[in-house]
Amino acid sequence: MKPEHIEPFFAALAAAKPEPKTELEYKSDFELLCAVLLSAQATDVSVNRATRTLFAVAATPAQMLALGLEGLQAHIQSIGLYRSKARHLLQSCQMLIERHGGQVPRTRAELEALPGVGRKTANVVLNEAFGEPTLAVDTHVFRLANRTGLAPGRTPLQVEQGLLARIPPAYLRHAHHWLILHGRYVCKARQPLCDQCRVAAWCDTWAERGAERGAKPDTKPSANP
Ligand code: SF4
DSSP, rough: OOOOHHHHHHHHHHHSSSSSSSOOOSSSSSOOOOOHHHHHTTHHHHHHHHHHHHHHHHOOOHHHHHHHHHHHHHHHTSSTTTHHHHOOOOOOOHHHHHHTTTTTSSHHHHHHHHTTTOHHHHHHHHHHHHHOOOOOOOOHHHHHHHSSSSOSSSSSSHHHHHHHSOOOOHHHHHHHHHHHHHHHHTTOOSSOOOGOOOGGGGOOHHHHHHHHHOTTTTOOOOOOO
16 A cells, blocks of 8 residues: 555544444453453454353452352353463453452553463553554454555564554554454455445555456545445
8 A cells, every 4th residue: 555545544444433442342441351352263242242241240350250260151151262261361360459459450561461361452452441552453454454555464463563653643543443343344354345445445455456457546436335
């Protein structure tokens, strides 16, 4: 993607959803941390279904620990990898109580020290809970960054660094959500909805397909949902 295309690309995404939010349901920083930890390789819908009943009985690290391993597993068994996630979540709750007074820490190092919390989870929590301009690269962001040419890379870390270097500061705060939502609902993995894509005019893949069709590279698609 040409440098001069990046600003209008994000302006178009921002115009459609000025204040994007995660689709995970939570009412506190702790619930957000739990939901993101549980969401690895699982859909937000499946996580929300499980956490609605879980958070009703365990909304703090102490309450989560009180459930015990079997009690917690019973709430989240519909989520993939639930056994290891339950173990990590309880270990993290123990550390939150022992090291952070039961609060979610605000630094990357402290977050990544929690069992089951990697760079992606830490980025989501830093961005969503504390407003940091971090960028979590999940499967949707990774695909979109490569397809559009915004930040091509072979690894999530390469893509993350490319995005942080190229996205204008004014758009960094919400870029993660805009990219996830666009990847999830429009630039889908198997069948991207290019003819309904509001950022097609600045997308490398659209330009390449347009060139194959003999169209001008910056030709916009017919619809802009
Ligand atoms: S034009 Fe197609 S490939 Fe490019 S961002 Fe839109 S949906 Fe994805």
